[in-house]
Amino acid sequence: MIPPHKVTENQQQEEDELIKPQKLINPMLASLQLRALHQELLFCCRRGVLPRRKPELQRVLEHKRREQKRELALSPPSDLEMKLRARQQRTQSYELEHRKRTESLKNVPEFVRVRRTLRCIPNSSQVLPEHMGK
Known part of the structure; x- marks a missing residue:
């Protein structure tokens, strides 16, 4: 039989001094705004409804496309x-x-x-x- 492991005072002090591992905090879950946005997106996807506001990049691209179409419509067609x-x-x-x-x-x-x-x-x-x- 193996004798039970005896913990000496030195070993116990060393264990207390060591940094114990902890689970890291997920910044996405910690932020209330991101959590609310994620819940809204999930809700909208389930219902099949698009989010209320479009991203800024998408709005800018659509604006540029509209401007290009106007310019092409105003210019006379080439041969x-x-x-x-x-x-x-x-x-x-x-x-x-x-x-x-x-x-x-x-x-x-x-x-x-x-x-x-x-x-x-x-x-x-x-x-x-x-x-x-x-």
Whole structure:
């Protein structure tokens, strides 16, 4: 058997002099303002509501974007922009025509569509004699 550990007075004094470890304080939890903000954010996230005030950086960026849009709207469009808009309008009109054609084909009976595809296929009797003669 192991004899019980005897603590001498010297060891006990050394232990008393040592700094005992303590759990550090979390500054985020210690601040009442940060705690209140965190609770508000959690509450808003649960309800799906955005916070009342936007951050300052986000407000400044939105303001700059609005200013840039105003400046672009006031300045006359360049030649490149005008050509790009014309091209975009042409492609939109082509797409609209294509949609109209496909919708009109959907309304056509099936036997008419099949007959149209048969007109495009060459006659098999015309193809075979040419290959046979060679």
